[in-house]
Amino acid sequence: MYTALRLQQTLRRKLQRGEVEIVVVAPDPYMTYQPFLPEAAAGSISPRHVVVPLRRTLPACRIIVGEATSVDHTARVATVETVTSAEEGAPLTVPYDELVLAPGSVVRTLPVPGLAEHGIGFKTVEEAIALRNHVLEQLDIASSTRNVEVRDSALTFVFVGGGYAGVEALGELEDMARYACRYYHNLRPEDLRFLLVEASDRVLPEVGAEMGRYTLRELRRRNIDVRLETRLDSCRGRVAVLSDGSRHPARTLVWTAGVKPHPVLAATGLPRNGRGRLRCTPQLRVVDTEHAWSAGDCAAVPDLTAEAREPDPEATTPTCAPNAQHAVRQARRLAENLTAALDGAELSDYRHPYSGSVASLGLHKGVAHVYGRKLKGYPAWLLHRAYHLSRVPTFNRKAKVLAEWTLSGLFKREIVSLGSLEHPRAEFEVAAGTDRRTGGS
Structure with a gap:
């Protein structure tokens, strides 16, 4: 989306004359601003403000809602599965002259028994809202049941993965859940577990060792049980079995243990590195491939400015970390280089020195390591919000998010679970089935 947004500007005259066409293929008609997912799950931001509608943001582009399943770069054709492909009997084929591959990453799972049945991801806005509804439903279950085992299981929440996604989701949801307990006559915040x-020996490695240790102390101070150098071995029957031998009956298991490049990359035949990411030049071209470009999580782009952050044995220089900080800037450079290539001009290298990281640990709590300065608590949380507000696309979205933050600071949290939104036809189907059995009487 960021590449297409910039191309609309750099190719404006060519688009007006009909000399070029920008086609955007995406599985959803919107882009999700993922750093806001934890706040959406906690109710600080409305779900519709976490996403950016493509058709409104990219009016000069042709939007195709579908999933690219393969790319034949020799023939310059992409195969796209759309919602009508099954009815029409064949997928859509999209010819192209220049290819920009930026599908990002997908959740990396492990063959843990029971994970597919009971795990909840945290990568899409749908998952974030479903998780919020699920957590609040567990409080309702715990409050209404007389079974001690069911109550304890409902009040136990297991998060697997101590990176950005896991720590931020845990921090926001723990904050929300303990706040919600004040509205239940028989639940106390200390009842929640x-x-x-985390499989490694630290949490939040992105913010540095010192801030990682502070995060660990802060989480434990809030009575969050952090198990380092520990793996999830099984979660069959809603019981989390850990590698340290402990067993934890839990009705909530959130999986945030890493990502991997999108599977479509394997169906392109383009050169990839050992991690499955596309090998790219500093100009964001795919190595040894004409008319193919890439950026973001799926691209292994040489880092020309910093020490190794993700060593790649196949690369002669370190590669850029797969994060939003690089992805957004790479997209802009990619669009400018693609425009230059069309005009026969010289291409520029992508360079961006690592500026640091920020993370939220819940309302008014955070950590940051930016330009060598370390912040924690309220200042870090404020910096986290300011940074992401500046990065979310479009003024319209910025204004709405800022308004919601302002209103949420003036009024109490919303603690309503709307789990029925996930099955909107359930009540109608029951009613229709009853009428069918009774003959409509």
Whole structure:
């Protein structure tokens, strides 16, 4: 989306004359601003303000809602599965002259028994809202049941993965859940049990060792059970079994243990590195491939400015970390280089020195390591909000998010679970089935 947004500007005259066409293929008609997912799950931001509608943001582009399943770069054709492909009997084929591959990443799962049945991801806005509804429903279950085992299981929340997604989701949801307990006559905040499972020996490695240690102390101070150098071995029957031998009956298991490049990359035949990412030049071209470009999580772009952050044995220089900080800037450079290539001009290298990281640990709590300065608590949380507000696309979206933050600071949190939104036809189907059995009487 960011590449297409910039291309609309750099190719404006060519678009007006009909000399070029920008085609955007995406599985959803919107882009999700993922750093806001934890706040959407906690109710600080409305779900519709976490996403950016493509048709409004990219009016000069042709939008195709579908999923690219393969790319034949020799023939310059992409195969796209759309919602009508099954009815029409064949997928859509999209010819192209220049290819920009930026599908990002998908959740990386492991063959853990029971994970597919009971795990909840945290990468899409749908998952974030479903998780919010699920957590609040567990409080309702715990409040209404007389079964002690069911109550304890409902009040136990297990998060697997101590990176950005896991820590931020845990911090926001723990904050929300303990706040919601004040509205239940028989629940206390200390009744809730949150467990963070991390396979390495640290949490939040992105913010540095010192801030990572502070994060660990802060989480434990909030009575969050953090298990380092521990793996999830099984979650069959809603029981989380850890590698340290402990067993934790839990009705909530959130999986945030890493990502991997999108599977479509394997169906392109383009050169990839050992991690499955496309090998790119500093100009964001795919290595040894004409008319193919890439950026973001799926691209292994040489980092010309910093020390190794993700060593790649196949690269002669370190590669840029797969994060939003690089992806957004790479997209802009890619669009400018693509425009230059069309005009026969010289291409520029992508360079961006690592500026640091910020993370939220819940309302008014955070950590930051920016340009060598370390912040924690309220200042870090404020910086986190300011940074992401500046990065979310379009003025319209910025204004709405800022308005919601302002209103949420003036009024109490919303603690309503709307789990029925996930199955909107359930009540109608029951009613229709009853009428069918009774003959409509």
